[in-house]
Amino acid sequence: MNISVVIPLFNEEESLPELCTWIKKVMDENGFSYEVILVDDGSTDHSWNTIEQLRTTHDQIKGIKFQRNYGKSAALNEGFKAATGDVVITMDADLQDSPDEIPALRKMIVDDGYDMVSGWKKKRYDSTIAKNIPSKFFNAVTRRMSKIPLHDFNCGLKAYNLKVVKSIEVYGEMHRYIPVLAKWAGFKKIGEKVVEHRPRKYGITKFGWERFINGFLDLASIMFVGRFGKRPMHFFGFWGTLSFFVGLLLSVYLIVSKFVDPDYALTNRPAFFLALTLLLMGSQLFLAGFTGELIARNSSERNSYLVEKKLGV
Ligand code: UDP
Ligand code: MG
Numbered sequence: 001m002n003i004s005v006v007i008p009l010f011n012e013e014e015s016l017p018e019l020c021t022w023i024k025k026v027m028d029e030n031g032f033s034y035e036v037i038l039v040d041d042g043s044t045d046h047s048w049n050t051i052e053q054l055r056t057t058h059d060q061i062k063g064i065k066f067q068r069n070y071g072k073s074a075a076l077n078e079g080f081k082a083a084t085g086d087v088v089i090t091m092d093a094d095l096q097d098s099p100d101e102i103p104a105l106r107k108m109i110v111d112d113g114y115d116m117v118s119g120w121k122k123k124r125y126d127s128t129i130a131k132n133i134p135s136k137f138f139n140a141v142t143r144r145m146s147k148i149p150l151h152d153f154n155c156g157l158k159a160y161n162l163k164v165v166k167s168i169e170v171y172g173e174m175h176r177y178i179p180v181l182a183k184w185a186g187f188k189k190i191g192e193k194v195v196e197h198r199p200r201k202y203g204i205t206k207f208g209w210e211r212f213i214n215g216f217l218d219l220a221s222i223m224f225v226g227r228f229g230k231r232p233m234h235f236f237g238f239w240g241t242l243s244f245f246v247g248l249l250l251s252v253y254l255i256v257s258k259f260v261d262p263d264y265a266l267t268n269r270p271a272f273f274l275a276l277t278l279l280l281m282g283s284q285l286f287l288a289g290f291t292g293e294l295i296a297r298n299s300s301e302r303n304s305y306l307v308e309k310k311l312g313v
Pocket of ligand 2: 092094096200205
């Protein structure tokens with residue numbers, strides 16, 4: 001199969017028929033074999049009925065329905081598991097992303113050899129204060145931390161080589177960082193393509209202010225797990241040792257100076273409190289490192305590595 005289109009949706013009943021008709025038109029014009037995987041993330045409107053209805057006349061439509069609302073990341077993760085097309089396209093259900101972009105995105109994966117291509121909504125049709133400015137800030141931070149030169153990490157319209165989506169696990173609010181996850185999984189050829197963005201036609205946005213806090217916590221987790229997930233002691237042990245060592249030096253200095261000037265009370269010296277804090281913090285960090293190692297050792301994935309190629313096995 002050429003293409004799997006994965007679409008997470010939450011209460012988008014009005015958009016679905018138009019979206020599916022449009023996708024069909026693009027696919028038929030280009031002669032692609034395809035499937036559309038609609039992941040209903042616990043909608044409370046008639047989205048699922050609409051999907052069942054659409055499937056009666058449009059064979060390529062497939063549906064997955066969550067019992068409750070788990071979030072966009074979970075929906076994408078399930079869609080990725082089910083996908084079988086050589087190229088996987090994700091897009092939002094609200095008609096803000098245009099299916100007309102599909103052929104060009106697919107071309108970049110198939111002909112230019114990109115592992116993944118992210119859409120870039122260079123011109124956005126969302127409110128400036130609530131979306132555009134926060135998004136610029138978010139993208140700048142993510143770009144710096146991950147060293148991936150993308151302008152728009154969070155665009156819903158993306159294309160992947162099938163093996164990329166089979167190698168990554170998306171949860172929490174991590175759909176914002178799929179390029180980072182892909183990079184950690186070893187897929188380095190990550191491209192960008194300017195895509196058309198349109199105003200939301202029906203319904204309302206499903207993401208409010210809380211997305212900022214959760215989003216940044218998830219970035220911190222990704223960076224930490226990617227680098228130290230399999231060796232937590234290297235992180236905690238380094239800072240623990242450093243802190244403990246500086247604390248120890250300070251203590252030695254304090255003890256020596258007590259002999260030199262016995263009248264100067266230790267508790268009157270700031271260095272005394274600093275030394276105490278550093279010694280305590282150091283041993284705490286060390287302990288966290290050991291606990292982390294124990295957990296990592298017991299994890300069923302401790303020795304699962306992503307194998308890129310196999311020969312004769
Ligand atoms: N979505 C989802 N689960 C959620 C929230 C959103 O599957 O809990 C879907 C939503 O239906 C849409 C896509 O994720 O297809 C993007 O959401 P939205 O358009 O509300 O985000 P925005 O474009 O405002 O960033
Ligand atoms: Mg939207």
